[in-house]
Amino acid sequence: MLSRCNCFAEEKIGVLLLNLGGPETLDDVQPFLFNLFADPDIIRLPRLFRFLQRPLAKLISTFRAPKSKEGYASIGGGSPLRKITDEQANALKIALEKKKLNANIYVGMRYWYPFTEEAIDQIKKDNISKLVVLPLYPQYSISTSGSSIRVLQNVVKEDSYFSGLPISIIESWYQRDGYVKSMADLIEKELSAFSNPEEVMIFFSAHGVPLTYVQDAGDPYRDQMEDCISLIMGELRSRGILNGHTLAYQSRVGPVQWLKPYTDEVLVELGQNGVKSLLAVPVSFVSEHIETLEEIDMEYKELALESGIENWGRVPALGCTSTFISDLADAVVEALPSASALGTRKPEDTDSSMDLMHYLTKMFFGSILAFILLLSPRLVSAFRNTML
Ligand SMILES: C=CC1=C(C)c2cc3[nH]c(cc4nc(cc5[nH]c(cc1n2)c(C)c5CCC(=O)O)C(CCC(=O)O)=C4C)c(C)c3C=C
Numbered sequence: 001m002l003s004r005c006n007c008f009a010e011e012k013i014g015v016l017l018l019n020l021g022g023p024e025t026l027d028d029v030q031p032f033l034f035n036l037f038a039d040p041d042i043i044r045l046p047r048l049f050r051f052l053q054r055p056l057a058k059l060i061s062t063f064r065a066p067k068s069k070e071g072y073a074s075i076g077g078g079s080p081l082r083k084i085t086d087e088q089a090n091a092l093k094i095a096l097e098k099k100k101l102n103a104n105i106y107v108g109m110r111y112w113y114p115f116t117e118e119a120i121d122q123i124k125k126d127n128i129s130k131l132v133v134l135p136l137y138p139q140y141s142i143s144t145s146g147s148s149i150r151v152l153q154n155v156v157k158e159d160s161y162f163s164g165l166p167i168s169i170i171e172s173w174y175q176r177d178g179y180v181k182s183m184a185d186l187i188e189k190e191l192s193a194f195s196n197p198e199e200v201m202i203f204f205s206a207h208g209v210p211l212t213y214v215q216d217a218g219d220p221y222r223d224q225m226e227d228c229i230s231l232i233m234g235e236l237r238s239r240g241i242l243n244g245h246t247l248a249y250q251s252r253v254g255p256v257q258w259l260k261p262y263t264d265e266v267l268v269e270l271g272q273n274g275v276k277s278l279l280a281v282p283v284s285f286v287s288e289h290i291e292t293l294e295e296i297d298m299e300y301k302e303l304a305l306e307s308g309i310e311n312w313g314r315v316p317a318l319g320c321t322s323t324f325i326s327d328l329a330d331a332v333v334e335a336l337p338s339a340s341a342l343g344t345r346k347p348e349d350t351d352s353s354m355d356l357m358h359y360l361t362k363m364f365f366g367s368i369l370a371f372i373l374l375l376s377p378r379l380v381s382a383f384r385n386t387m388l
Pocket residue numbers: 020021022023033036041042043064068079080081137141143144207208209210253284285288289290291
């Protein structure tokens with residue numbers, strides 16, 4: 001397929017949308033969770049312990065699956081992410097055509113079908129000559145966009161077609177005017193559904209990440225999230241909307257500390273402090289998913305009402321909102337001129353004595369792990385209670 005735009009007339013443009021993916025049926029839940037926890041960007045083990053990644057993923061996914069399945073069962077038996085992302089891809093194609101750019105759009109999911117690797121294979125088969133990579137996360141985190149981009153970078157290192165392909169990666173786009181205005185539009189609309197709009201607390205609920213990501217690994221996620229909220233609030237103020245607002249982080253998993261304040265704790269505090277009307281705004285994701293449909297709409301709503309909040313509202317995810325999709329299309333067009341080859345692989349360290357040490361260490365720690373797991377059901381049950 002050839003571009004119709006004059007400036008890219010000889011090129012075959014591809015746009016790769018990166019997303020998380022979600023289980024489509026309840027049987028998919030455990031293998032989906034396995035893929036998620038097997039990702040070294042999700043459970044960040046020290047290098048020496050990397051060989052434990054897959055056994056640990058197997059263990060955590062097996063224990064977490066029943067609870068997770070309940071969540072997916074309550075939203076209809078699976079994640080809506082694939083369907084919504086496909087709809088966004090179609091809408092983006094049409095929006096690009098309106099801007100005189102003909103492009104193939106590919107969807108690459110990190111943890112479920114269609115996998116990022118499948119999309120990458122298709123891009124090569126289609127012989128795309130310029131690629132824009134657009135993660136469907138407004139803010140960058142090591143655990144989301146970073147992880148998906150890493151899959152692509154690993155392919156680029158190994159494959160001569162990809163190492164020569166001009167690629168432009170849009171790492172984050174929360175600061176774009178079109179996104180900020182689209183979010184403000186949705187908030188303004190939902191505020192007007194309250195009988196007392198000016199008294200409503202605007203409650204931004206972002207997906208959390210473990211605190212170490214930000215403090216030790218330099219994840220820009222929290223800074224970008226705070227910046228994003230101040231841009232949206234600035235836009236609302238420019239429209240004369242002067243409501244109070246709060247940012248909190250939801251969906252923590254496991255025993256470690258995550259970004260604070262936690263959504264559940266703040267909701268209780270707000271209720272206790274006399275807030276009566278609250279508008280929840282999911283802000284780290286642009287599709288409906290289990291954490292909006294189940295966690296916010298069911299769990300947090302119930303908690304808020306129990307805590308004294310009387311009027312509850314929730315802003316929908318952007319989905320295929322036309323101003324938003326049109327802005328994504330602008331982002332793609334703007335990114336094209338800066339596409340460049342990402343380069344080739346550096347030679348690997350092939351020190352064979354290190355390979356042997358690595359193998360022996362693996363065997364040693366692997367045996368200890370197997371021993372603990374087989375002989376200690378009490379430890380397993382303690383793990384279940386604290387980790388999940
Ligand atoms: C910006 C969004 C997200 C960040 C940051 C993020 C980090 C992160 N997530 C987990 C663990 C789980 N996430 C799960 C589902 C899930 N996560 C996001 C988004 C972000 N995650 C979405 C949109 C979804 C839902 C997908 C869907 O099917 O609708 C799950 C599975 C669901 C469950 O069992 O709760 C887990 C587990 C970690 C550990 C993490 C950061 C390290």
